[in-house]
Amino acid sequence: MKKTTLIGPFKQVIPMSGLSLKGAISDSQLRIFEDAGILVANGKIQEIGNFEDLSKRPNNIEIQELKGNHTCLPGLIDSHTHICFGGSRANDYAMRNAGMSYLEIAKAGGGIWDTVTQTRKATQEELIKRTTKLANRHLKSGVTTIEVKSGYGLSIDEELKMLRAIAATNANVSADLISTCLAAHMLPKDYEGNQTEYLAEISEKLFPILKDENLTNRIDAFIEESAFSAEQIAPYFQKAKALGFDITVHADQFSTSGSKVAIDFQAISADHLEASTQKEVDLLASSNVIATALPGASIGLGCDFTPARKILDAGGALAIASDHNPGSAPMGDLLTQAAILGTFEKLSNAEVLAGITFRAAAALNLKDRGQIAKGFNADFIGFHTDNYQEILYNQGNFKPCMVWKNGELVFDKHKH
Ligand code: NIG
Numbered sequence: 001m002k003k004t005t006l007i008g009p010f011k012q013v014i015p016m017s018g019l020s021l022k023g024a025i026s027d028s029q030l031r032i033f034e035d036a037g038i039l040v041a042n043g044k045i046q047e048i049g050n051f052e053d054l055s056k057r058p059n060n061i062e063i064q065e066l067k068g069n070h071t072c073l074p075g076l077i078d079s080h081t082h083i084c085f086g087g088s089r090a091n092d093y094a095m096r097n098a099g100m101s102y103l104e105i106a107k108a109g110g111g112i113w114d115t116v117t118q119t120r121k122a123t124q125e126e127l128i129k130r131t132t133k134l135a136n137r138h139l140k141s142g143v144t145t146i147e148v149k150s151g152y153g154l155s156i157d158e159e160l161k162m163l164r165a166i167a168a169t170n171a172n173v174s175a176d177l178i179s180t181c182l183a184a185h186m187l188p189k190d191y192e193g194n195q196t197e198y199l200a201e202i203s204e205k206l207f208p209i210l211k212d213e214n215l216t217n218r219i220d221a222f223i224e225e226s227a228f229s230a231e232q233i234a235p236y237f238q239k240a241k242a243l244g245f246d247i248t249v250h251a252d253q254f255s256t257s258g259s260k261v262a263i264d265f266q267a268i269s270a271d272h273l274e275a276s277t278q279k280e281v282d283l284l285a286s287s288n289v290i291a292t293a294l295p296g297a298s299i300g301l302g303c304d305f306t307p308a309r310k311i312l313d314a315g316g317a318l319a320i321a322s323d324h325n326p327g328s329a330p331m332g333d334l335l336t337q338a339a340i341l342g343t344f345e346k347l348s349n350a351e352v353l354a355g356i357t358f359r360a361a362a363a364l365n366l367k368d369r370g371q372i373a374k375g376f377n378a379d380f381i382g383f384h385t386d387n388y389q390e391i392l393y394n395q396g397n398f399k400p401c402m403v404w405k406n407g408e409l410v411f412d413k414h415k416h
Pocket residue numbers: 082111112115222250253297323325326327328329
């Protein structure tokens with residue numbers, strides 16, 4: 001007989017269900033279950049209801065009873081990271097803060113290429129070790145699904161090394177890692193040919209291997225003056241779409257044009273958008289592309305935040321992700337960054353939480369997570385409070401004390 005577990009009681013469960021994928025959300029729209037329990041079976045949520053009532057059900061229920069006040073949210077989803085890499089870019093950070101720009105540092109041999117050099121030097125085992133450590137750190141902060149990009153290999157073999165390391169890490173850790181191929185991160189400095197030739201080679205030779213080895217179903221590209229233009233990327237994305245890959249784009253970070261590419265290719269998400277003007281905001285809002293703000297990159301580079309308020313007011317769908325990477329976004333704390341974006345962009349609690357739960361699930365094209373609702377994965381997190389507002393109010397310095405993944409308690413602070 002299948003085991004059913006009742007978990008609770010929670011003073012509050014904020015299920016993040018019944019909310020619109022697009023547009024502004026006020027806190028009064030948030031559903032709140034009080035003194036609630038969650039029934040879980042086979043890793044899925046069966047029911048949410050009054051804990052007392054559920055505990056009296058006659059059938060074979062195991063009860064996981066919590067002591068004290070807890071508030072429960074869906075497991076957080078970080079839909080954009082680069083946590084598979086070698087080395088460090090502490091020197092870039094110091095140079096930026098001494099006045100050099102991100103693009104100047106890249107031109108001087110630092111930047112993404114520096115991490116490519118260090119990642120190529122690392123063995124697959126070393127990459128697995130690093131990624132495992134960062135994924136586990138994320139899990140303890142409540143992040144149960146983490147997207148992870150390649151993009152520091154930039155050759156067929158080195159991109160494969162990264163994507164295999166991500167797959168092996170996924171098998172090692174409690175969080176789900178969703179991999180993305182970002183071979184179009186920049187033209188590798190040692191490539192004998194131009195952007196068009198590089199992209200053609202990657203799409204012809206690497207894409208079929210990704211399919212054969214089931215390494216990813218997502219293709220990303222950095223559309224920027226320092227990386228690839230809209231024209232150069234068009235055949236690459238066409239090929240990816242023809243093979244059935246989902247598209248996602250690093251768009252409008254320093255200059256606009258990437259968001260239009262994302263819309264034209266019906267990308268699942270367009271990420272960054274710090275440079276987007278009202279024109280791009282309106283175009284994104286009238287499309288099905290999820291606009292993803294990466295406050296960690298704004299904090300890391302000391303530049304403007306993505307116009308999140310404008311995106312929501314225009315009717316767009318806003319996800320919020322950490323962009324955790326060794327260069328532009330070294331902090332990697334999703335909850336802290338999302339809370340800070342909320343203060344600068346005047347986002348409601350509901351909008352911030354939506355951005356790191358069900359809207360982030362949509363940014364990964366995942367329909368089985370991001371809400372505490374019947375049939376969804378039993379991924380949820382408990383905070384030691386009786387009021388959900390305390391979570392963002394503490395601006396990230398209040399972490400969950402319990403994390404459940406597929407119904408299993410995978411982190412319990414009380415035991416550490
Ligand atoms: O999302 N913008 C391009 N790529 C990454 C940065 C990578 C790096 O600096 O190493 C980003 O910010």
